[in-house]
Amino acid sequence: MDFHLKSDQDLIHLYIAGEEGGLVELIRRYQSKIYTSIYLLVKDEYLAEDIFQDTFIKVINTLKAGKYNEEGKFLPWVSRIAHNLVIDHFRREKRTPLVSGGDDFDIFEVLGNYDESTEDRMVREQTHKDLKALIHLLPAEQKEVLIMRHFGDMSFKEIADVTEVSINTALGRMRYALNNLRKMMQTKELSLKN
Amino acid sequence: MCQTHTIKLMDETSTNFLNTFSNGNAMVEGLEVTEYADADELMFHHSLRTELDVLQVKPRSQTIEKILNYSKSLR
Numbered sequence: 001m002d003f004h005l006k007s008d009q010d011l012i013h014l015y016i017a018g019e020e021g022g023l024v025e026l027i028r029r030y031q032s033k034i035y036t037s038i039y040l041l042v043k044d045e046y047l048a049e050d051i052f053q054d055t056f057i058k059v060i061n062t063l064k065a066g067k068y069n070e071e072g073k074f075l076p077w078v079s080r081i082a083h084n085l086v087i088d089h090f091r092r093e094k095r096t097p098l099v100s101g102g103d104d105f106d107i108f109e110v111l112g113n114y115d116e117s118t119e120d121r122m123v124r125e126q127t128h129k130d131l132k133a134l135i136h137l138l139p140a141e142q143k144e145v146l147i148m149r150h151f152g153d154m155s156f157k158e159i160a161d162v163t164e165v166s167i168n169t170a171l172g173r174m175r176y177a178l179n180n181l182r183k184m185m186q187t188k189e190l191s192l193k194n
Numbered sequence: 195m196c197q198t199h200t201i202k203l204m205d206e207t208s209t210n211f212l213n214t215f216s217n218g219n220a221m222v223e224g225l226e227v228t229e230y231a232d233a234d235e236l237m238f239h240h241s242l243r244t245e246l247d248v249l250q251v252k253p254r255s256q257t258i259e260k261i262l263n264y265s266k267s268l269r
Binding site (some may be wrong): 020023024027048053060127128 | 235238239242243245246248249250251252253254257258260261262264265266268269
């Protein structure tokens with residue numbers, strides 16, 4: 001069976017019907033986005049692995065219990081679960097989830113090699129390094145919305161629900177995040193490839 | 195007023211962020227937003243999305259195995 005050709009809903013139905021391949025494909029399809037969104041929020045590889053695992057255990061339990069809401073999209077639903085688990089973790093730790101600067105995590109160290117010149121590679125690496133640093137300089141709320149929107153494919157209404165703010169506030173935070181990033185990049189004379 | 199707000203919510207759930215840029219009325223609640231998005235903003239967001247995609251990393255294969263093993267244990 002060509003699982004990679006199936007829709008998310010088809011894969012969910014197959015999985016519920018006992019076909020493990022449905023879950024395998026769903027994880028393959030979305031593991032990077034979900035894991036990265038957790039990783040960028042907690043900034044700890046091992047913690048991110050644990051939360052990623054807990055997220056899918058909740059997903060499995062919900063699907064097996066027949067409680068999945070067919071009306072929603074799969075990725076935003078899983079992203080919401082992941083985000084709630086991140087929040088739970090920080091509540092337990094009694095500290096804020098997003099801290100600006102001071103971390104030594106470099107997501108680009110684990111990226112694959114590019115087929116490009118040394119000079120191009122150095123420029124690209126520096127750009128990514130700068131961009132990562134700038135993202136972490138964003139106020140916590142803006143960074144959170146940016147991550148949920150981009151990696152979690154969540155609508156602003158979903159983000160508003162999860163973060164317990166109005167939809168206008170979520171929209172505003174996203175716009176401020178983009179504007180702040182843009183201003184910081186202009187200040188640093190950093191440009192993105194189109 | 196209430197009806198207008200409802201319409202904004204429905205708009206938002208069916209459009210992407212780029213489209214919402216043009217909806218200035220959706221960003222008023224205590225945000226002091228006075229400017230509307232221009233072409234530069236849209237281009238910047240498009241470029242940023244490409245770069246954000248590069249940030250993606252995968253979890254370890256052992257983590258995936260644990261999840262799949264858990265699933266199989268429920269059979």
